Amino acid sequence: MLQQKHVPVVACCPVCNGENESIIHSLVSFLVAAQCWHKAFPELSAVVATDFFSWRGQALSKLDAWKRAEAVTLRWTVWKARNEKFWNQRKARIDAVVSSAAQYLKQWKEGQGRSNIFLSQPFLAGDGVSLSVKPQEDTIKVSVDAAVFSDFSAFDIGMVARNSSGHLIQAKAKLFQEMITPALAEAMAIKEALSWTKQEQWKKVVIESDSLVAIQAIRGQVPMRSLLGKVVEDCRNLVKGASTTSLFFVKRYANEAAHYIARESYSFRDRVLVGSSVPVEFMFILQVDLAH
Incomplete structure (x- = not known):
């Protein structure tokens, strides 16, 4: 298309350098x-x-x-x-x-799904942002994501904590060797993030996930008789016990840091990443987020 518009570009595929791009x-x-x-x-x-x-x-x-x-x-x-x-x-x-x-x-x-009652709830102010933003002063932002790998019968959780300047405090990866649904994995990721913030005794915390289903389920009050419902109830209790903790839904591109950790958790198996242990690719994502 660029060549048709007389833009001087190389036609060769920039990824494989073997064939013309089409x-x-x-x-x-x-x-x-x-x-x-x-x-x-x-x-x-x-x-x-x-x-x-x-x-x-x-x-x-x-x-x-x-x-x-x-x-x-x-x-x-x-x-x-x-x-x-x-x-x-x-x-x-x-x-x-x-x-x-x-x-x-x-x-x-x-x-x-028509039976999904959570999506009928309205967004809260702060929901649905497309790009990562820094939290308010004296607030820690924890981005969280989950990835399900059916081939390995496993799911992974990535969590990234940043301060109000947007700089990394810690990133954490956890691998679970069991097969569950994506919705349950996302809810468990949020539960892990809530437990993590409680363990670290962080006072004012914002937790962000790109799973609208999980966020609205936790915000809701409808009892759910399922394994997902048990995890959701655990999350609700953790939120109640931390009055200065807030949950927000963000779009995928605002959650790239946690998405990277979740996807690569086989490499970071049950590790905490900070300082010199941070991979170059992850540092690049953090720097892009800082620019917003």
């Missing part, structure tokens, strides 16, 4: 994308096309409605992983890209 190359055929498609949809290995729209038509014709939704979500996570590699030099793991697609789709489905 839609089908970017989303389907370059090495990482091809491995993701083979892992998630081996039945599409026989689909051959020279352009993306022909490939998409053939692929969707072989899938049922739910599988089509999974395919669309996978295209998005492949594109996101490609951007992470190009802009942030973050190499994607095949299993992480595939499981991310499944997790996002499940969360979306849960959020759209």
Whole structure:
């Protein structure tokens, strides 16, 4: 498109440096994308096309409605992983890209469900921010996220605590070797964050999560007879016991720091990151957040 507008750019793919950049190359055929498609949809290995729209038509014709939704979500996570590699030099793991697609789709489905009573509650002032912002003076912000890895029957939690200047206090990763739903994982992540702030005896705390379902469930008062309900009730009690602790929903791009720790927690297994132990990629995310 840039070349069509007479912008002098190199046509070669900036990620693999092997072929000219095109839609089908970017989303389907370059090495990482091809491995993701083979892992998630081996039945599409026989689909051959020279352009993306022909490939998409053939692929969707072989899938049922739910599988089509999974395919669309996978295209998005492949594109996101490609951007992470190009802009942030973050190499994607095949299993992480595939499981991310499944997790996002499940969360979306849960959020759209008619039985989900939490989404009818109004946002609070401070909810829904798109970029990370510094908390008020004398307040500690704890960003939290969870990642479910079905291939490993595990879920990971990432927590990042920053002071009112936006600088890192600590980052913490926890790995749980069990398989649960994304909604339950997000609620457990918030419970871990609440317990962490209580253990550290931080006085005024803001906890941010990009799981609207979990945040509104904890804010609500409806009893829930399920494992999720038990975790939600634990979170409610922890919030009641800490009158200066607030919960807020933020959008994914405002929660990149915790998202990174959750995704990479296999590398940081049950570690506290601070000072010289902070990876370069994570430090870059923190610096980007500071610029907002």
